[in-house]
Amino acid sequence: MKKIFFYLLSFLFSMTLLAQQYPYQNTKLNANDRAKDLLSRLTLEEKAALMQNNSPAIPRLGIKAYEWWNEALHGVGRSGLATVFPQAIGMAASFNETLLFNSFTAIADEARAKSNKFSEQGGLKRYQGLTYWTPNVNIFRDPRWGRGQETYGEDPFLTSRMGVAVVKALQGPEGSEYDKLHACAKHYAVHSGPEWNRHSFNAENIKPRDLWETYLPAFKDLVQKANVKEVMCAYNSFEGEPCCGSNRLLTQILRDDWGFDGLVVSDCWAISDFYHTNAHATQPDATHAAANAVLNGTDLECGSDFRNLPDAVKNGLVDEKRIDVSLLRLLKARFELGEMNEKPVWEIPYSVVNSKEHQALALRMAEESIVLLQNKNNILPLNRKLKVAVMGPNAKDSVMQWGNYNGFPAHTVTLLEAVRKVLPESQLIYEWGCDRTNDVAISSLFSECSIDGKKGFVAQYWNNTTAEGNPVLTDVLSSPFHLTTMGATAFAAGVNIQNFSARYKTIFKPTKSGDVAFQFQTNGRTSLTIDGENVVKNVFANNTTNVYTLKAEAGKSYIIEILFSQKNADAALNFDFGSLIPVDLAASIARVKDSDIVIFAGGIAPSLEGEEMRVTIPGFKGGDRTDIELPSIQRRMLQALKAAGKKVVFVNFSGSAMGFVPETESCEAIVQAWYPGQAGGTAIANVLFGDYNPSGRLPVTFYKNSNQLPDFEDYSMKGRTYRFMSNPLFPFGFGLSYTNFTIGKAKLNKTTIKNNETVDITIPISNTGKLNGSETVQIYVRKINDTDGPLKTMREFQRVEIESGKSKDVKLSLKPSTFEFFDSVQAKVIVASGDYEVLYGKSSDLKDLKVIKVTIQ
Structure with missing residues (x-):
């Protein structure tokens, strides 16, 4: 009885506190001030929890669960x-x-519309929130x-x-x-395969010129020209440091040089790569990895290693004030989106x-x-x-x-x-x-499956490996299965990456008699049941394999059931069934x-x-x-x-x-x-x-x-x-x-400029064919006598619609950045004096390009 009274008293106290409007609940204040106030009211353990992608609710402060x-x-x-x-x-x-x-x-x-609808059910779960990990640049x-x-x-x-x-x-x-949503520039930086070794791969000996002219420009522009709110650090290492623990990438370049003030999120489970023996293994354990990531600029983890941050603070690996720096960015983002408000802000x-x-x-x-x-x-x-x-x-x-x-x-x-x-x-x-x-290929028979009036298989998912209790999701799959947790992808929204199970069921009614092959590629405990008989108890198939053949009779109904439970870290279930057809x-x-x-x-x-x-x-x-x-x-x-x-x-x-x-x-x-x-x-x-x-x-x-x-x-x-x-x-x-375009001789308003001037170029283009169409005028630049530089590099383009028999003048401005190249002496990108070729035409092939020269004094 005393326990019940205590909990009731605590509940009433919390409600009383929430009834008093704290500054972070005041929508008239700006996002930064609201974030600062809320930050001051959190415990260290709560801070660590909010710095993980699956952020829990904190009822005492009215914070809803949020999935980043x-x-x-x-x-x-x-x-x-x-x-x-x-x-x-x-x-x-x-x-x-x-x-x-x-x-x-x-x-x-x-x-926004989908998230508003999901928010009616309470906190936002995976694939329901307002923070989108797009674009990949x-x-x-x-x-x-x-x-x-x-x-x-x-x-x-x-x-x-x-x-x-x-x-x-x-x-x-x-x-x-x-903000309507928050976008994310990924995967920062020097990241483009191979996939098979990305958790251990070290991108090293990168020439400064390649780094600054090829791998970093898009990230810089998204930060400085688009004010992107998130940047995702990559799985691989860069010059010996995991990208999510790279002070050079995340602090010196991203924040100090470019002035980024948004949040940095890790790629999913990238922090675990810091200490896994088959990955980068630069840290001894999860606690050191979490501290290292935060100290070097990662604010939000997609994963669960940041739960060790309280221990990292206690062990002196990171100061709580440094954690506050990261968490302030996260809280500010949620206020900027209106996610902390009682009602949706974009209706x-x-x-x-x-x-x-x-x-x-x-x-x-x-x-x-x-x-x-x-x-x-x-x-x-x-x-x-x-x-x-x-x-x-x-x-x-x-x-x-x-x-x-x-x-x-x-x-x-x-x-x-x-x-x-x-x-x-x-x-x-x-x-x-x-x-x-x-x-030999399979002619799928998914179209001959239905259950409960729905085409395909009914899928049920549990967030446990024994399919116990009520499923967390019931869905319908109307096409062959291509399910995986690789890349930290869930089988379905709201389903765990690990510790989950599934049941897929349908009624198959073939229109023709004949052999029907059941093909699987799976990583996990998988079984196949037909009409209540467990025909394959343990499907083992690293590659696509025919595990069972059914001698089907036209018009007869067969109840097909597939049971799956996650066994290894990376689960996969690819499945199709049908007639095998030799080519x-x-x-x-x-x-x-x-x-x-x-x-x-x-x-x-x-x-x-x-x-x-x-x-x-x-x-x-x-x-x-x-x-x-x-x-x-x-x-x-x-x-x-x-x-x-x-x-x-x-x-x-x-x-x-x-x-x-x-x-x-x-x-x-x-x-x-x-x-x-x-x-x-x-x-x-x-x-x-x-x-x-x-x-x-x-x-x-x-x-x-x-x-x-x-x-x-x-x-x-x-x-x-x-x-x-x-x-x-x-x-x-x-x-x-289907039509023909000709590009005439371009004109520049000046051919000699200073390094901070803009030059205007006018390019005549004619549609000499019989159909209306679109052409894309492309401009490339090459620095003459630059033996180490690119043969040419795109610096402008414009699509133009032109009717048959008509001509247009395409006018473009070539800003100083058009002539930026890496200078090895100054170790940075500059507009250097010298002679440049401006190449213009309709592809990067030299035969499609004409040349005009510009001199920069």
Whole structure:
């Protein structure tokens, strides 16, 4: 009885305190003052808890639980329905920062609307908050890097311009009472693979010039031009120090040189790499690691090692006042967002989520992302009277189109579906043809599954390994499973990274009799049950494996159940089932013999390239690629079609550059589609049939083959990207159109300037073709007699729409920063006196560029 009385008294006391408005509860005060007041009321243990991504509630002070982790790489990620735009690398190909800004404004509106709805249920959980770990502005220095798809390409200037647009859109108009969201520049810095050893990799011996001209400019611009509120430090080490414990990166450069006043967040479990023996192992234990990270500039941990900060203080490893510096930044951020207020501060209706306006933006962005690489004899656009065969492993794969770090669209238009809307069935042949990588592939039967009136599998998740109690989430999976905790990704929102279990259940009713193969790749305790019989008690499959074959009877119902529980640190469950189909090139070609044109939808997929994956098939390792050529089975199919006399339009889906030398011979046209999002099929069909004139430009160099690439683990820029290599297959900035543009002789308002002056350039451009279209005028700069510098480097670009037969003058201002290069004597980037070449044209290839000289006194 005394205990009950004590708790009641404590509760009433807390309520009385909260009824008294403390300064941190006063919305009329600024965010910094509110944060300072709240900070003064916290215990050391509470401070440590609030410095972890999964920040708990502190009821005595009215602080709600808050999860810092959220994703919006190309749409609100991992929290249900959202508009899914093309993958970031595809959006970069638009060279359209205005469209990118508008797209991310739509994403920000969806994010706020979804978070407002989630907040009605209490504290915000993972993938429900207002702090988004986007954009990824790492330099895509090597096409083998699996996460390069998340970036804006290989060029520092393009990456910066696109990244600034994303940050400004996400965070909302400057001067607003509250920020709409907070963006995050990641992964800082010198980070772009390999994935398989990122927890132990040390980027060392980086030339100062490469550091300041290639790896850091985008981060600097996001800090100084966009006021990005968060920076995420990378997994790898830089010059012997883990990036999240690098005083040089996080304090000397980021804060002292650039003036960053936001917060630094670690990549997930990166602090654990400080002391794990198979990682960096620079610290003896978690307590020292936590102290080291804070002392060197990491404010917020994605992980749980910061729970050791109270012990670090007691042991004299870090002072509590230093912890206060970091926590003040975190609290200030929450007040800037209005997250600490009682009611949402941006009242955006949920109806904006996947609205018609946002769907139209996704389609427009998908159209502008498509790059036409080859068009022999102007085979494109296609005549609608032709008989067309659609083939290839990516023709009707909607999940592939989503890329990674994705949301879930209401509907995804595949290429096959889109072509069916253009042509009558009498003019269309669909033939699968071949798998992406294997000579035997599975024809999925997910479409013949349903339960409780819903297509696919019902998924239930528990935050324990025994599936006990009520599930924390019930979901529906309508496509083959691609689930992993690699990269600290949860199987679903609200589900633990570790210590969790799941049950997947459906009723399978086949339309045809025959053998049905069950394929798994799994890391965890997995079992398969059919009609109550445990047919496979312990599925063991490091690579995709057929673990069971069901002799299915047409019309009969089969209850399928998969049980999974996390066993090892990194859990994975990839699953599909269906009929096994051996590739028969001759038979496939025979089935399309009556076609006039073959549209072959090939390439790779996010299930092959991505973040720290367990893929070990030939050509792929840990999410990266070991070569850049098209997988052999597809290459053989294209060559066989060519030998059979077929004209092939090859539509390539990938998040990275491919080595297409044989395909330039076997195919009439090559279209680079990236991972184009929910409207991708429609966008591609619009290009193929002439409803949209292609305007995308390559944000990366397409090399001829892997032999043109230096060692993957060498971070020197020598021999990499258009800035330091020549003779590519397709150059950076390249892209064809269905019309013709000519660029005239540029004029400068002055050719001799001082180092703080701006020079204006006027470039005449004419559309001499028969169609309206878009051209991207590109400006590159080279410092004459700079033997150590880049061959050329982009310093300006502008898309311009021009009607057929019309001309425009493109006027651009070349600011002093246009002529900035690293000076080895002063060890910094400066505008030095001397002669410069300004190269202008429509790609980075010298044959597409004209030159005009500028002298700086």
